[in-house]
Amino acid sequence: MKSNDVILQTVTKIVTFIILTFAIYLFLAGHHEPGGGFIGGLVITSALTLLYLAFDIETVREGLPVDFKVVAAIGVFIAVATGMGSLLFDQPFLSQTFGYFNLPIFGKTELATAVLFDLGVALAVVGTGVTIILSISGDA
Amino acid sequence: MNNLVILPLLIPLLTGIFLVIFRQNILLQRWLSIVAIFSTGGVAAYLLQMVADDGIQTLAIGGWEAPFGIVLVIDMFSGLLILTTSIVSFSCILFAFNSIGLEREQFYFYPFMLFLITGVNGSFLTGDLFNLFVCFEVMLISSYVLISLGGTKVQLRESIKYVVINIMSSTMFLLGIAYLYAITGTLNMAHLSVRIAEVGQQGLLTTVAILFLVVFSLKAALFLYFWLPGSYAAPPTAIGAIFGALLTKVGIYALFRMFTLVFYHQPEITHLLLGVMAALTMLLGGIGAVSQWDIRKIIAYNVIIAVGFIVSGLAVFTSTAVAGGIYYLLHDMIVKALLFLLGGTIIGIVGTSKLKEMSGLIRNHPLLGWMFFITVLALAGIPPLSGFIGKVLVIKGTLEAEFYWLAVIGLLSSLMVLYSVMKIFVNGFWGETYLSKEQEKGTTSGLLFPCILLTLVSIGFGLGVEGITFYVDQAANGLMNPDIYIKAVLKSP
Numbered sequence: 333m334k335s336n337d338v339i340l341q342t343v344t345k346i347v348t349f350i351i352l353t354f355a356i357y358l359f360l361a362g363h364h365e366p367g368g369g370f371i372g373g374l375v376i377t378s379a380l381t382l383l384y385l386a387f388d389i390e391t392v393r394e395g396l397p398v399d400f401k402v403v404a405a406i407g408v409f410i411a412v413a414t415g416m417g418s419l420l421f422d423q424p425f426l427s428q429t430f431g432y433f434n435l436p437i438f439g440k441t442e443l444a445t446a447v448l449f450d451l452g453v454a455l456a457v458v459g460t461g462v463t464i465i466l467s468i469s470g471d472a
Numbered sequence: 473m474n475n476l477v478i479l480p481l482l483i484p485l486l487t488g489i490f491l492v493i494f495r496q497n498i499l500l501q502r503w504l505s506i507v508a509i510f511s512t513g514g515v516a517a518y519l520l521q522m523v524a525d526d527g528i529q530t531l532a533i534g535g536w537e538a539p540f541g542i543v544l545v546i547d548m549f550s551g552l553l554i555l556t557t558s559i560v561s562f563s564c565i566l567f568a569f570n571s572i573g574l575e576r577e578q579f580y581f582y583p584f585m586l587f588l589i590t591g592v593n594g595s596f597l598t599g600d601l602f603n604l605f606v607c608f609e610v611m612l613i614s615s616y617v618l619i620s621l622g623g624t625k626v627q628l629r630e631s632i633k634y635v636v637i638n639i640m641s642s643t644m645f646l647l648g649i650a651y652l653y654a655i656t657g658t659l660n661m662a663h664l665s666v667r668i669a670e671v672g673q674q675g676l677l678t679t680v681a682i683l684f685l686v687v688f689s690l691k692a693a694l695f696l697y698f699w700l701p702g703s704y705a706a707p708p709t710a711i712g713a714i715f716g717a718l719l720t721k722v723g724i725y726a727l728f729r730m731f732t733l734v735f736y737h738q739p740e741i742t743h744l745l746l747g748v749m750a751a752l753t754m755l756l757g758g759i760g761a762v763s764q765w766d767i768r769k770i771i772a773y774n775v776i777i778a779v780g781f782i783v784s785g786l787a788v789f790t791s792t793a794v795a796g797g798i799y800y801l802l803h804d805m806i807v808k809a810l811l812f813l814l815g816g817t818i819i820g821i822v823g824t825s826k827l828k829e830m831s832g833l834i835r836n837h838p839l840l841g842w843m844f845f846i847t848v849l850a851l852a853g854i855p856p857l858s859g860f861i862g863k864v865l866v867i868k869g870t871l872e873a874e875f876y877w878l879a880v881i882g883l884l885s886s887l888m889v890l891y892s893v894m895k896i897f898v899n900g901f902w903g904e905t906y907l908s909k910e911q912e913k914g915t916t917s918g919l920l921f922p923c924i925l926l927t928l929v930s931i932g933f934g935l936g937v938e939g940i941t942f943y944v945d946q947a948a949n950g951l952m953n954p955d956i957y958i959k960a961v962l963k964s965p
Contacts, residue, residue, distance in 0.1 A: 405492035412486055425478045426534040 337386065344386035351379040359454055360447075369450030373457025380458070381465055389466065400466070404459025411452030414445065476522075477531040477544045479515045480554050480593040483508050488586035498574070501582040505565055508586060512593070513558030520551040524943060528950070528960035530599070538599065538961050539663035545599035545961055548947035549798065553596050553725060556802050559929055560717045560809045561589050563922035567813050568710035570918035571820065576622050576708070584621070588614035588714065595722045599961055601652065601659040604726065605645055608691070612638050615719060618711045619703060630706035637699045641690035648683040655680065662961035664734050665954050673737035681735035681742050688730070692723025694783050695749040697776045701760065704775065705768035709816025712768070716775045717809035724782055724801060731786060732794070732951040739789050747787030751881045753780030758888030767815045767825045767900075770892050774811065774851070777885050778804045784878050785866045793869025795948035800862030802944075803933060807850050807858065810926040811893070814844050817923065818900055823913030827896060832905030836912075839920060841901045843927050848897055850930050852890040858933035 355375035362368025383392050418427035430444035487508035491501050523529055528547045532538060546554075565585060572581055591611025598604050616638075620631040653659055655677060656667045668677060686696070693700045704715050727746070735742055757776035764770045782804065785797025815825075817840060822830045834841035846857065853863035863886065870879040933940065950956050958964070 402493050405489050409486070409489045409493070412482070412489065416482065416486075419475050422475070424473050424532055424535045425475060425482075428534065 340386045344382055348379050348383055351375060351382070355379065359450065362450060363442075363444055363446060369453030370457055372450075373454035374461065376454070376458050377461035377465070380462055384465065384469070389469065400459045400462040402459070404456050404463065407452045407455025407457070407459055409452070410455065411449050414448045414452060417445070417448075474522075474529045474531055476515060476519055477529050477546050477597065478533075480512050480519075480558075481544075481590055481597060483512045483515070484586040484593065485590040488583040488590065491583045491586070492580060495578065495580065498577050501577065502565075502569055505582040505586055506562070509558055509562045509565060509589070512589070513555060513562065516551060516555040516558055519546055520548070520555055520943065523548050523551050524946065528957065530961055537963070539658050539660035542603050543599040543660065543961055544597045545662075545957070546597060547950050547957060547960070548943055549728070549951060550596040550725070552798070552802060552943060552947055553721070553805075554593050556805045557589065557592055557596070557718060560805050560926075561585070561714060563813070563926050564710050564714040564717070564809060566922040566925070567713065567816075567919060568708075571816070572708055572710055573622075579621060580617070581621060584614045584617045585714065588618065588718075590614075592718050592722055596725060599661050601649055601661055601664065605642070605649060608645070608722070608726075609642065611719070611722065612642070615715065619707050619715070621711075622708070624706075627706045630703040633699055634703040637690065641687050644683060644690075645687045648680055648687060651680045651683070660961070661729070661733055662958040665958055666962070668734060668737070673735065677735070678738050678741055681730075681738075682745065684730055684735070685727070685742060685745065688723045688726045689749060690723075691720070692727060692783070693720045693753075693776050693779050694723070694727070694746075695753045695756075695780075697753065697757065697779070700776060701769055701772040704772040705766075709812060709819070713809045713812035713816070716772070716812050717805045720775060720779055721801060721805055724779060727783060728786055728794075728797070728951060732789075733954045733957060736789075736954065743787050743789050746783055747875060747878055750780045750784040750787055751878055753777070753783070754881050754885035758885045758892075761892035762888050764892070765827045767819060767827060767896055770896060771808075771811050771815050774889060774892065775808055777889055778808065781863075781866065781882055781885060784875075784882055785862075785869065788866075788869045788873045788875055788878065790869050790873050791948050791952045792865055792872060794951055795944055796862050796865025796867075796869055798862075798944050798947050798951075799865060799937075799940075800859070803850070803858040803862050803930070806926055806930050806933065807847060810843075810847050810923060810930065811851065813919070813923050813926070814840065814847060815896070817916055817919045818844075818896075820914035820919070821912050821916065822900075822907065827899040830900050830906070831903035832901070833907075834901040835905040836907075836909055837916060840916060840923075841897075843920075843923055844897055844901065846927055846931070848890070848893045850934070851893055852886055856934045858930045860934060861937050 355372045358367035358375055359369060359372030362372065415426040418425060428444065428446045430442055432440055432442055435441050487504055491504060494500055519529065523546060528545060531544045533542050588611055591607050591614060594607030594610060595604055598607055616631065616635050619634055620627055656664055658664055658667060690696045704712055731742060754777055757773050757780060761770050761773035761777060764773060782797050782801050785793045785800065819825045821833065850857035850859045853859035867879050867882055870882065
């Protein structure tokens with residue numbers, strides 16, 4: 333019997349964008365408030381999981397042809413590499429710094445190197461999370 | 473601050489991550505991992521010389537100074553271990569080129585070897601107890617993957633036991649850390665040492681010490697070794713070799729570090745217990761090794777005996793015995809890897825690991841035979857090979873401290889080692905040659921080079937012991953005088 337999931341699919345198409353937007357908000361908020369790369373990554377993973385549930389793995393893979401194991405590896409690579417960046421400035425490994433810049437539109441903005449590290453964390457979490465979900469759903 | 477300190481951890485980690493991305497390119501995987509290990513060894517040697525010249529090097533990660541942040545510390549002891557680790561893993565990876573098989577290579581064999589080495593080097597480097605736990609886990613999770621990689625029936629059966637026993641001990645490790653943090657309020661090892669010296673090591677702290685003793689004994693296969701013979705014999709040779717050479721040694725390192733730096737106030741309880749466990753390990757391991765007729769099992773039991781012998785150096789707790797323990801630890805890492813690789817080569821040629829089904833290999837494989845003979849002599853501690861100096865110093869230390877029973881058992885265990893590996897030599901290499909060149913199941917092409925490399929290191933270690941003495945003495949001195957370590961880490965005058 334073919335199940336009818338029109339409602340789920342329609343809702344998912346909209347909700348996914350809300351979740352992804354919220355994920356980006358959480359990711360950027362993480363520097364001073366609750367949130368950050370790990371949480372942001374988890375929320376992105378949940379958005380992707382919803383897509384996998386509403387449609388099916390093949391359909392999502394057509395739209396998003398990425399090997400998530402590689403995503404995880406790239407994420408960890410970015411995180412470690414930003415840690416290594418401090419070696420170039422003769423600072424201890426994993427040192428971080430920040431500064432205030434006047435950007436158009438945003439005005440005075442704080443930019444921190446910790447965000448780069450967090451980006452790596454987020455990618456690692458997305459890669460690992462989706463890989464786990466896909467593996468236990470029986471399709472490696 | 474010295475950023476070089478983190479490189480032995482970073483180089484294998486970054487290379488491993490990079491290789492995950494390029495999974496299909498086997499040639500790249502092989503050569504990059506060899507280059508990574510080689511450069512790790514180079515950095516380790518450079519750091520070792522730096523420690524010899526300028527004392528202990530530290531790095532406070534992210535600029536958070538000890539005791540608040542995590543520090544990485546390289547002293548002479550950990551430096552020597554990292555250098556030896558690099559030599560051993562270099563040979564094991566070279567051996568894997570021609571023996572591990574395309575299928576395993578495509579399923580992340582090299583990345584996980586490199587992650588394993590990251591964990592091992594991290595455990596040697598870290599100056600923080602919780603970080604030690606994390607590095608142990610990095611090492612163990614990689615080892616879970618490596619032991620089950622390939623998924624043969626034996627591997628899966630043994631990996632379940634291996635994973636369960638290690639998760640148990642990791643849980644206990646975490647509990648111990650929690651207790652210690654509740655009592656002292658710090659996890660930095662140097663700071664722990666200071667605090668425990670201040671309040672005195674009372675009954676409660678000694679109990680926690682014994683909990684750590686149990687945890688590290690499980691990891692090091694000291695007395696609690698029941699899981700080892702099965703699981704180290706299951707995976708392919710190159711993996712078994714790196715397990716036998718490195719994993720138990722990390723447990724031994726943790727025992728040395730904790731019971732010389734932190735819990736050294738009540739040796740009449742903790743170190744005596746270590747001594748009794750070491751003696752039982754040597755006896756039971758020896759009986760196990762003598763009774764087996766399977767090459768893999770004999771070699772695995774030999775790992776256990778050596779653990780007992782090294783720890784007996786720590787149990788006696790005099791500078792002579794500890795120096796002997798360090799010599800024997802370094803020797804054992806090299807020789808155990810060599811023994812595993814040679815045993816694996818023999819099994820590859822004959823196609824079975826049962827001693828009773830092989831004979832007369834020396835006719836077609838003289839080089840392999842003689843190398844095996846040299847290894848046997850080195851294991852038994854015959855001069856001028858590498859096992860000699862360690863055995864002499866440990867026995868001398870035990871006799872000086874009037875631990876006569878430990879000395880007798882130590883010497884007895886040498887005989888059992890000699891008998892058990894000689895049995896492989898006599899049965900495998902002497903006698904009539906069953907197999908002609910054409911009937912052999914595998915070749916030795918490409919497998920002998922890493923063995924030759926390790927044999928040369930072992931001989932060089934024995935002959936050049938004068939050159940190493942300076943470094944080992946400094947390492948032993950550092951272990952016997954925790955103040956040196958504490959001053960370097962806490963930057964106190």
